[in-house]
Amino acid sequence: MSIHIRRGLIYLFPQNSSFLCKSRVFFSLYFSTSRGKLPPSTPSVSECLMQKYHFHPKAASRFASALTSLKNPKKSSLILSFLKESGFSAAQMQKILKSWPELLSVNLEKIVKPKIKILQEFGLSANDIVDIILKDPSILHSSANKRFIPSLTVLKGLLGCTAEMAKFLKISGWYLKSDLDNTLVPNIKLLHSCGIPMEKINWLMYYFPRFMLRKQETMKKLVEKADRLGGDRSSKMFIHVVLIASSMSNETLELKKKTFRDLGFSEDDILRVFRTQPQVFAISEKKIKKVKEVILATGKYDLSCIVNNPTSLTRSIEKRYKPRFQVLEILEGKNLITNWPGFTTLFKMTDKNFFEKFVHPYSEEVGEVYMTKGGLSGKRRV
Numbered sequence: 178m179s180i181h182i183r184r185g186l187i188y189l190f191p192q193n194s195s196f197l198c199k200s201r202v203f204f205s206l207y208f209s210t211s212r213g214k215l216p217p218s219t220p221s222v223s224e225c226l227m228q229k230y231h232f233h234p235k236a237a238s239r240f241a242s243a244l245t246s247l248k249n250p251k252k253s254s255l256i257l258s259f260l261k262e263s264g265f266s267a268a269q270m271q272k273i274l275k276s277w278p279e280l281l282s283v284n285l286e287k288i289v290k291p292k293i294k295i296l297q298e299f300g301l302s303a304n305d306i307v308d309i310i311l312k313d314p315s316i317l318h319s320s321a322n323k324r325f326i327p328s329l330t331v332l333k334g335l336l337g338c339t340a341e342m343a344k345f346l347k348i349s350g351w352y353l354k355s356d357l358d359n360t361l362v363p364n365i366k367l368l369h370s371c372g373i374p375m376e377k378i379n380w381l382m383y384y385f386p387r388f389m390l391r392k393q394e395t396m397k398k399l400v401e402k403a404d405r406l407g408g409d410r411s412s413k414m415f416i417h418v419v420l421i422a423s424s425m426s427n428e429t430l431e432l433k434k435k436t437f438r439d440l441g442f443s444e445d446d447i448l449r450v451f452r453t454q455p456q457v458f459a460i461s462e463k464k465i466k467k468v469k470e471v472i473l474a475t476g477k478y479d480l481s482c483i484v485n486n487p488t489s490l491t492r493s494i495e496k497r498y499k500p501r502f503q504v505l506e507i508l509e510g511k512n513l514i515t516n517w518p519g520f521t522t523l524f525k526m527t528d529k530n531f532f533e534k535f536v537h538p539y540s541e542e543v544g545e546v547y548m549t550k551g552g553l554s555g556k557r558r559v
């Protein structure tokens with residue numbers, strides 16, 4: 178063990194380092210196999226990490242244990258030095274090692290350097306490269322010829338420029354570990370053939386990246402399922418129908434349909450909602466039932482209001498419905514209003530408009546109540 182530690186310290190510092198020149202006898206004492214007491218001023222591996230790589234003391238101490246247990250400390254030191262030269266700060270190196278400590282054992286010349294060089298050749302800046310690797314350090318272990326280069330080629334061709342590619346990889350760098358030629362590319366062709374424009378497909382990549390890497394056969398089945406559910410390929414909502422179809426099993430879908438039937442939706446109503454407002458199907462059964470209870474409890478609105486306005490189910494109970502209903506109840510109880518607004522107006526009205534019409538004119542009566550109940554998210558004072 179003492180030999181490994183000694184080698185680690187030697188390679189943490191350059192051979193001509195004044196630190197070593199002044200301390201050769203000192204080091205021999207420190208790494209001696211004797212059981213004598215160590216000199217109090219002896220620098221440790223942790224101190225070396227702090228001096229050369231500017232590691233935080235706690236991180237240096239934690240990493241020192243790992244370094245002394247490695248068979249080849251020189252390799253680890255070279256990796257750290259290369260990362261530092263490539264623009265990684267001490268904090269960034271610590272973050273990488275925390276998520277992927279195995280990096281210290283990889284081959285610098287075969288694993289790390291080639292990937293950095295490839296990213297540079299594709300036009301990515303040093304800062305871009307640092308951010309991409311920080312997001313998922315294990316991408317460095319991806320095969321250069323089978324994954325790295327083909328994936329970068331596909332992404333640059335699809336996104337159009339280096340800046341967009343860099344932006345995307347900072348979010349989903351793990352795409353560089355994927356076989357895009359057999360997943361992303363055929364899926365894009367399939368969705369595009371369904372009438373989905375490329376800008377929408379790019380949107381899918383940013384917000385639903387894993388969805389775009391499904392197997393080609395799986396994607397075909399999802400499109401067919403969306404067709405069976407009434408999706409209209411000529412509609413801009415078709416991709417959302419496909420997304421909902423991908424997120425629910427047939428059993429879950431049937432349970433969701435039953436929940437809508439219980440609200441008074443006919444089969445045609447359900448089909449219409451799925452085709453034109455598929456986001457409604459993403460709402461949990463629990464929330465649907467709770468929204469129904471809160472709306473019906475007012476005695477002012479009935480189930481037909483929900484059936485005619487299915488997106489009303491997407492609104493917040495605590496931040497929209499409850500504060501507004503309580504304000505209207507107070508105003509009606511004090512004869513300050515004679516009628517509640519129609520349901521469509523009520524749930525679509527912006528916070529600002531509701532405030533100006535029903536809160537501001539009666540600030541003494543309902544201002545405090547509205548704000549404490551969540552109206553305007555507490556951002557505006559009466």
